[in-house]
Amino acid sequence: MSQAAVEVPPKGGFSFDLCRRNDMLSKKGVPLPSFRKTGTTIVGLIFQDGVILGADTRATEGPIVCDKNCEKIHYMAPNIYCCGAGTAADTEAVTEMVNSQLQLHRYHTGGRESRVVTALTLLKSHLFNYQGHVQAALVLGGVDVTGPHLHTIYPHGSTDSLPFATMGSGSLAAMAVFESKYHEGLTREEGINLVCEAICSGIFNDLGSGSNVDICVITKGHKEYLRNHHMPNPRTYFHSQGFSFPKKIEVLFTKVTPLKEMVGVIEGGDAMEE
C-alpha cells in the first residue's frame, strides 16, 4: 500500500501559493507587474421607454493611456448590456462568461428572452465566490418582460437596483451631473443628452477617463449600440509634412568571427583497407 498521499487536482479558484514569494520579492525591491485597468466613467439611467448605458473609451496602465478607444459596453444578451470598470481582463472575462451562460440558459428554457435579474445573479455569485479578487465593477442594464432594469455590481458581489447609476474613477464627476439634472420620465433625446453630459464630465474632470463617449439605448424589443456617439477630443496639432526617419545607425566597428573553421577537402587521400 502506497504511503504517499493521493495527488488531488486543485478545486479551482485562485491558488495563493506564490503570495509569500511575491511578498519576499517586493520587500527586495522587485516591483509587481502592472495590469491594465480601465480608470473609467460608466453610467446608466432609466428613461421612459427603457434603459440607456454610457461609457468613456480610455484604458490606462498607471499614468499611461494604453488604449485610446476601447469598448467598455459589453454584450450580454440581445436585450441586456453591461458596462465594466476596474481591471480590463476581469471585466472582459466575467461578462463573456455570463454571456455564454445566458445563451445556454436560453437554449435550455425554450428560447425565452433572458431576464436582467438572471444576469445579475450569475455575476454577483461569481464575484462573491472570488471574494473581491476579481476586480470588476459593473453597471448592468436591460429590458425584459418584467420591465426596464438597471443594477450596479461591486467587486465583492453586492448589488444595488437604481434609477440612475455611475461607477469607476469618474463616477463622482458623472454623478454630480445626474443628481442635478435627472428626473423621471425622460424622453430618449433627453436621456441620451444627459448620459453624454455625465460621461463628458468624467472625461474632462477625471484623468483616468477620456477620449470618446459610447452609448447603448435598450428599449422593449429593440436596442441601439451607438459606438463613438460623441467624439469631443480630436488631436490638436498635426505636423504639416509628417516626419521622416532618415538617420542610419552609424557603424563604429566591424569584427567578423567565424564560428566554424573553413575546411578544405583534398581529393584522393588514403586508400581503404581491404
Add this chain to the structure above:
Amino acid sequence: MTKQQANWSPYDNNGGSCVAIAGADYCVVAADTRMSTGYSILTRDYSKICKLADKCVMASSGFQADVKALQKVLAARHLIYQQQHNKQMSCPAMGQLLSNTLYYKRFFPYYSFNVLGGLDSEGKGCVFTYDAVGSYERVGYSSQGSGSTLIMPFLDNQLKSPSPLLLPALDAVTPLSESEAVDLVKTVFASATERDIYTGDKLEIVVLNAEGIRREYIELRKD
C-alpha cells in the same frame, strides 16, 4: 497593539511635462499648463516656466510647492548677484547656481525636475538638464516630467547628434531653424498628451533669441 508604518508624505506630484531645445542662436523652452493631484485636475492654467534672468528661463515639473520655493530662492540669489556684480547672471552661471541650490537640500530634496534654457555669453542656445538633487549637464535638448519617457525617445530620433565616438566630433546644438524647433515641440506635446494622463490642457512655449523673449500658447486635449 499592532504597529503601523507612518504613511504621511511631505511630497505630492502635480504632474506635467517640460521640454527645452537649444539652437544655434535661439532656445525654445516649453511646458504644459495642467496641474493635477491623483486623478483630479487642480487647474488647467498653471505656468511651470519661470524667467530667472534676462537670458535664462527655467521649466520645472514635479511638486509645484517645492518648485515655487526653489524659484524664490533663485530670484533672491540673482538679486544679490546683480547688486554685487552690476550685471545679470549668464545662463551657465545660473546653471551652476541651480545645481548648488538643489544639492544644498540633498537630504530633504526639492521634488522638482528642472530644465534650464537660455543663451550663453556668445549668444548660442544652451540647455541644462537636472535631476532632483542637482546633478546637471549641458545638452542640446532635454525633457523632464511625467511625459518625458514618451517625449525623449522622439527627440533623440529627430535631434540626436551622431555617436560621440565618431570623429570629428559634431556639435550638440541642433541645426534646425527656430520655427522648425517650435513645430517639433508642438508635435511632441500633442503626442505626449494622447498617451500621458498628466499632460494636456494648454502648451506654453517660450522662445529666447537675440531680440528678446517671446511667449506662445496652443491648445491641447483637455481629457
